[in-house]
Amino acid sequence: MKNNYTLEDLSEFIRIKLTIFASFLAMIGYLLFNLLSSSLIFVMLSSFFITVGTYAYNNMHDKEEDLINKRKISYFVLNNTGWFIIIVCFLLGFIFSLFLSIVSILFCISIITTGIIYSFFGLKKYFLVKNLYTGFGIPQLFLLGAMSLNSQTILYYFLISIFFFTASLISDLRDYEGDRIVGIKTLPVYLGYNVTRKIIYILLIIILLLISALNLYYLFPISIFVLIIFFFIVRNNPRIAHFSSKISLLFWLIWLTIV
Numbered sequence: 001m002k003n004n005y006t007l008e009d010l011s012e013f014i015r016i017k018l019t020i021f022a023s024f025l026a027m028i029g030y031l032l033f034n035l036l037s038s039s040l041i042f043v044m045l046s047s048f049f050i051t052v053g054t055y056a057y058n059n060m061h062d063k064e065e066d067l068i069n070k071r072k073i074s075y076f077v078l079n080n081t082g083w084f085i086i087i088v089c090f091l092l093g094f095i096f097s098l099f100l101s102i103v104s105i106l107f108c109i110s111i112i113t114t115g116i117i118y119s120f121f122g123l124k125k126y127f128l129v130k131n132l133y134t135g136f137g138i139p140q141l142f143l144l145g146a147m148s149l150n151s152q153t154i155l156y157y158f159l160i161s162i163f164f165f166t167a168s169l170i171s172d173l174r175d176y177e178g179d180r181i182v183g184i185k186t187l188p189v190y191l192g193y194n195v196t197r198k199i200i201y202i203l204l205i206i207i208l209l210l211i212s213a214l215n216l217y218y219l220f221p222i223s224i225f226v227l228i229i230f231f232f233i234v235r236n237n238p239r240i241a242h243f244s245s246k247i248s249l250l251f252w253l254i255w256l257t258i259v
Contacts, residue, residue, distance in 0.1 A: 005219075008095035009076065011072040011073055011076045012074060013056055013059055013075075013076045013077070014052045014055060014063055014085070014089075015052075015055040015056075015059075015084070018055060019048055019051040019052050019055060020048075021049065021246055021249050021250070022047060022048075022051040022096050022138065022141055023044055023047045023048045023141075024059040024249040024250060024252075024253045025138070025141045025142050025145070025160070025249055026043050026044070026046070026047030026141040026142065026144050026145035027040065027043060027044060027145055027217060027253055028142065028145065028226045028249065028252055028253055028256060029043075029141070029142040029143060029144065029145030029146035029147075029153070029156075030043045030146065030147065030209050031253070031256040031257065032113065032146065032156065032218055032256065033147070033153060034146070034147060034153070035148045035150055039099065039100060039147070042097070042099040043100065043144070043145045043147075043188060044101055044106070044157070045093075045096040046093050046094075046096035046097040046104070046108060046144065047093070047098065047141050047144060047145065048081070048093075049089045049092040049093035049096065049114075050089065050090060050093030050108055050111050050112055051093075051111075051141070052085075052089045052093075053085075053086050053087075053089035053090040053093060053112065053115075054111065054112065054113070054115035054116075054119075055074070055084045055117060056082055056085055056089065057086050057116060057119050058115070058118075058119040059074060059076075059077060059082065060077055060082050060086065060119075061119040061120060061122065062119075064251075066110075083159070093108060093112070093202065094108055094109070094112070097144070100144075100147055101147040103143065103144075103146075103147055103148055103149050104144045104145075104147050107140050107141075107143045107144040107146055110140055111117075111137070111140050111141065111144065114133070114137050114140070115137070117203065118133050118137065125184075127185050127190065129171060130168065130186075131165055131168040131172070131187065132165070134164055134165065134167070134168035134171075135161050135162070135164045135165025135168055136161045136164075136165070137255070138164060139157055139160045139161045139164055140157075142156065142157055142160055143157055145203065154158070155214070155216075156216075156219075158217065159207065159210060159211065159216070159222075162203060162206065162207055162210075163207055163222060163226075163245070165203070165243060166200055166203040166204060166207070166245075167204070167245035167246070169187055169188075169196060169197075169199065169200055169240070170200060170229070170233070170238050170242045170245060171186050171238075171242050172188050172189075172196070172199065172238050173185055173193065173196055173200070173233075173238040174238040174241075174242050176188045176189065176193055176238075197233060197236075200233055201230070201233065204226050204229060204230050204233075207226050208223060208226055208227075209220070209224075211223050218255075218256065218259075220255065221248065221252040221255045222248060223249050224251075225244055225245065225247075225248035225251070226243075227242050228244045229241045229245055232244060
């Protein structure tokens with residue numbers, strides 16, 4: 001057993017890249033529906049820490065799966081020190097949400113709760129649950145950042161959820177060969193690679209049509225990236241398509257900062 005750790009171990013355990021992108025989603029929600037103030041700092045901190053806690057908790061419960069797949073097991077998992085990080089992060093995330101609205105507090109609790117349930121019961125092994133959690137669970141961060149619940153925030157949440165759900169299908173498409181070999185029943189494995197591509201096409205078109213029909217000016221960057229993703233799916237390059245879906249949040253955040 002390892003008796004020391006590196007920053008790389010910590011980065012992988014908390015999935016730092018994913019947590020940063022998740023924080024972008026909360027910041028986007030804030031910038032769309034609130035005037036710029038110090039509250040943005042608490043949105044960033046709350047979303048970052050609860051996301052770190054959620055991903056770290058998932059890693060603690062993926063130990064058996066990682067052993068089967070012969071993946072590297074984190075020092076924090078092996079020594080059970082990860083539990084301390086998880087508890088501290090969940091507490092910090094909740095404490096920082098107290099400086100925001102009651103809506104933010106409720107969604108902070110909801111994100112933590114759904115994340116724990118998803119990992120504790122191993123729900124990702126059930127057909128489509130992982131996609132639904134990615135699509136509709138993670139975008140709750142957007143509502144935490146928005147700090148309000150009304151027709152507009154719900155509309156944006158719905159569109160973002162469709163986008164995230166589509167991105168999760170693209171991720172499954174990217175991992176199709178490995179999932180098929182080990183028997184993981186993702187949508188591409190269950191329905192077929194090309195059928196899933198067609199479903200992704202339909203979802204991307206629906207997103208574009210809704211943005212256009214509802215004249216959602218602030219979703220302009222997402223429209224551009226939907227077209228980019230569409231292009232790479234047509235070119236049968238789901239890896240770049242999935243990367244494009246992640247990087248779109250950064251460009252959307254920059255867009256909102258500028259306008």
